[in-house]
Amino acid sequence: MIVAPGFIDLHAHGDPLEGPQLASLRQGVTTIVVGQDGRTPGPFFDDGITLPQWMQRVAAQGSHVHVAALSGHGTNRMRSGAKFALQATPQQLGAAIALLREDMAAGAFGMSTALEYEPGRFTPLDELVELAEIVGAGGGVVMSHLRSEDSDRIDGSIDELIAQGRKARVHASHLKIVYGHDPLQAVRIIEKLRGARRRGVKVTADAYPYNAGFGNLALLYPDWISDARTWDTALATRREETMSYIAARIERRGTADAILIGTGPDAGKTLSQVGSEKGVSAAQAVIDYGYGGPGAAHFIIDAKVQEVFIIAPDTGVGSDGAPSMRHPRAFGTFPRALQTFRERGLPTERAVHKMTGLAADIIGLEDRGVIRSGAMADLVIFDPIKVNDNATWSAPDTTPSGIAMVMLEGSVALDQGREGPPCGRVLRKGLPSL
Numbered sequence: 001m002i003v004a005p006g007f008i009d010l011h012a013h014g015d016p017l018e019g020p021q022l023a024s025l026r027q028g029v030t031t032i033v034v035g036q037d038g039r040t041p042g043p044f045f046d047d048g049i050t051l052p053q054w055m056q057r058v059a060a061q062g063s064h065v066h067v068a069a070l071s072g073h074g075t076n077r078m079r080s081g082a083k084f085a086l087q088a089t090p091q092q093l094g095a096a097i098a099l100l101r102e103d104m105a106a107g108a109f110g111m112s113t114a115l116e117y118e119p120g121r122f123t124p125l126d127e128l129v130e131l132a133e134i135v136g137a138g139g140g141v142v143m144s145h146l147r148s149e150d151s152d153r154i155d156g157s158i159d160e161l162i163a164q165g166r167k168a169r170v171h172a173s174h175l176k177i178v179y180g181h182d183p184l185q186a187v188r189i190i191e192k193l194r195g196a197r198r199r200g201v202k203v204t205a206d207a208y209p210y211n212a213g214f215g216n217l218a219l220l221y222p223d224w225i226s227d228a229r230t231w232d233t234a235l236a237t238r239r240e241e242t243m244s245y246i247a248a249r250i251e252r253r254g255t256a257d258a259i260l261i262g263t264g265p266d267a268g269k270t271l272s273q274v275g276s277e278k279g280v281s282a283a284q285a286v287i288d289y290g291y292g293g294p295g296a297a298h299f300i301i302d303a304k305v306q307e308v309f310i311i312a313p314d315t316g317v318g319s320d321g322a323p324s325m326r327h328p329r330a331f332g333t334f335p336r337a338l339q340t341f342r343e344r345g346l347p348t349e350r351a352v353h354k355m356t357g358l359a360a361d362i363i364g365l366e367d368r369g370v371i372r373s374g375a376m377a378d379l380v381i382f383d384p385i386k387v388n389d390n391a392t393w394s395a396p397d398t399t400p401s402g403i404a405m406v407m408l409e410g411s412v413a414l415d416q417g418r419e420g421p422p423c424g425r426v427l428r429k430g431l432p433s434l
Helices: 051-061 071-080 090-105 125-138 154-164 183-198 228-237 239-252 271-278 283-290 303-311 331-344 348-355 356-364
Strands: 001-006 007-009 029-034 066-069 109-115 139-145 169-171 203-207 211-218 260-261 295-300 379-382 403-408 411-417
Touching: 001 348, 007 331, 051 066, 071 090, 071 109, 090 109, 090 125, 109 125, 109 348, 125 139, 125 154, 139 154, 154 169, 154 183, 183 203, 183 283, 183 303, 203 303, 203 356, 203 411, 239 283, 260 271, 271 283, 271 295, 303 331, 331 348, 348 356
Parallel strands: 007 029, 029 066, 109 139, 139 169, 169 203
Antiparallel strands: 001 379, 211 295, 260 295, 379 403, 403 411
């Protein structure tokens, strides 16, 4: 057995208030970072509870893992009134800054953005830089779902992130190359990040060891559809053009066989199967679902390209998973990373560091991610030979093997598959845990 610091999931979804984070615990994860993709945990875009209130409720209810939160750029933009505007007014930007400052003062570890989705996609660089300055002043990190992960646009997206890095530590979430099949492009991206660090920009990234992303069917839409209103308009005035675009995009993304529905009544079926069963084309099936549609796994990542990011010693690990998600990454990311290193003959210590010490440095956890006197006793004990993810696309929620014990601050949280009582805490930057 190996005794290691507990794993830190740099990019997680799910809310402890909506259900236990047992999928994380069973992987050896002791801390998850939530509030990703521009959405503050707890509140909806326009209403709901504040981040401090959410923290208090999680602390009162309890959690099976520690929880660190980010302030969501999209949530703040919606609440500020800027919403889908191409440029926030000075008053709106001021309101968004005030919301961000409130969250940082409450213990948020930084800000998350989702520049491929609304409302983040409408945000210009100058606005992002101004917000990054607030994050930097509070010692936080900007964790970003990049503007695009497509092979022909990812370099520009990383350049945009690096530009924000003039004001704060910045981080590329779930790094991948969509449509790319050249591992050397991934090597060049890693070198671009390293070059920026040599110039003084504190930029990092994380990745997950699977060859499919997960998102709703809006990923198939044309640029002229950005929300429910423009969806209705497009179907009323440009239906044939919209249908043709969606059909072509499905083909570019590997055909309808490469899209696996993950939520709703059609979960477990490919988009091709859904279309066949309903007697319609794949594009028509997408339209029939309505705006957004169900969540789905999109097989758009080359495994050899993705492996470059997974084995890079300076890239962290994030599952991008939630307990309710039908994607193996939600249940097996960390064992699979260890498995990948073992199968490639790479040092286990390197894999462990990516998921512990490196991750703690990225998010700003000073007393976790290491085993030393005075540090928090967040620990995992695992069998380096038997650890496997076991999750498949047909049975994504299969429990991993080889994880013997997990401890949170010295309390046994998992012992040979048996969960203990919730002993996780709400971690707050610069403030005592709850």
